[in-house]
Amino acid sequence: MDRLIELQGLFWQSTLETLYIVGITLAFGGIGGLLIGVALYITRKNGLLANAPVSIALNLLVNFFRPIPFVIFIGAVQPLARLVVGIGIGNKAIIFALSLAAAFGIGRIVEQNLVGVDPGVIEAARAMGASRPRIIVGVLIPEALGPLILGYTFVFVALVDMSAIAGVIGGGGLGNFALVYGYRQFNPAVTWGAVIAIVVIVQVAQFAGNLLARKVLRR
């Protein structure tokens, strides 16, 4: 316990780092995932832009990336990280790898939520003369917004989990803090300090997500 108080500064910094990594990832991965999910949805059979070859290719791509364990994925995309963000280690590289992995996962969640939208309202919008982009932005996404918010909340929690591995390429955050100062130095109090911080972050995020979704769904 004394050790945790000693490490207070580092603890708070790690907490902020986790929030930073997860926040930026949610933004980039979220946008990428939304695009992938919409593409998966509209190219489906009987979709707004039904296209079997594109649909098959997208599904193969998503299914290729999704099963790779994240700790291996980080190493596998390191060369790509150097190319895109200019560095293969540290928080930048972790955010890159995490965003990429998240985009494919989010893509599936977005697709699932869009499939739940009543095809009748899409047909109604088409009958009114709305163009496809307008239908996607003005009807499809608003109609699925409640479930989408819950989906993104789920992803946020998953990202907090995945970001704990950041230490393997020199990234920071609560996971790294717990491993380096808690586990490796035989100091359970420090480990548990990090655990509690993570639990608090997750609880707050889930609460906020539920609240927002309920507001959107009006129930």
Add this chain to the structure above:
Amino acid sequence: MAIIELDNVSKVFPRAHRGATPVSAVEDVTLHVEAGEIAGVIGYSGAGKSTLVRLINALEKTTSGTITVDGTRITGLSERRLQRVRLGIGMIFQQFNLFSSRTVWGNIAYPLQIAGVPKDQHQRRVSELLHFVGLADKAHSYPDQLSGGQKQRVGIARALATSPKVLLADEATSALDPETTQDVLRLLKKVNVELGITTVVITHEMEVVKSIADRVVVMEQGRVVEDGSAFDVFAHPKHPTTKRFVGTLVADVPTGATLEALRANHPGRLVTLAFHDDSLPQSRAFAELASSGVEFELVHGGMEDVQGRSFGNLTLALRGPDDAIDSALGRLRVGLSATEVA
């Protein structure tokens, strides 16, 4: 002048999976709907009527044939051009298909947005439409707070927002109870009469057609099997399918179990008399029977009103000497058709 013209239109859906056969939903349909009329397209489920109505606003592409709406040939148009055409064709649906994420107001304003109507004009138009459909107090409600009838009123207001010339109603009352159905049908009639909007109503309920249609089109297995004025179709149905539909509302010559029950309860000869506006009036027919010494009892049937004209089949049980009955029937047959029930 015909505002909707379908000429030799067919729609074949490609086979759903390997081994299945392609589905021919609409086959060689030629149908011209006159401006200002309400055309009722009736058929059992799977008759192709929902596909037919979706060909008119090109939600489905025709396989062959041509379709012209308000002078624009829509077969072969690009999606972008079709989007403009669809602004002039409103559509309402069985399940209403309202946007659950928008208020009543937002639902009605959406087509205005699509049509590029400037925002400052939305207020006036939406409130005009809300008054027209009688939902001025529901502007800020969400669809899930409305009853079925109210939802369809919003659907109608939304379909009318861009002042279309044509309104397509796809089983618009099938999800509603009988009373609400009549409310919505009255509103559709009002749309037709007050705004002069040509309306195509798709339904499997003869009641709907009887209430509002000027013209009846009967479909079966993708084809039009009967097409005529509502009165003619109701008073003189020709195709067996039409007869079955008309039979759900208008009593015909009794057969089967109905006939057995009538025989058991009413002694005498059963005769069905067909009355309409131009036939011998009922008063004269009944006076003729009475003066011939024939006792009669009305046992089956009734009179119907379609498009302001009345007609109906009345089955009577006649009692008296056979020769008196025969000679009375002979005199009646000069002015109407009388069928002795076998």
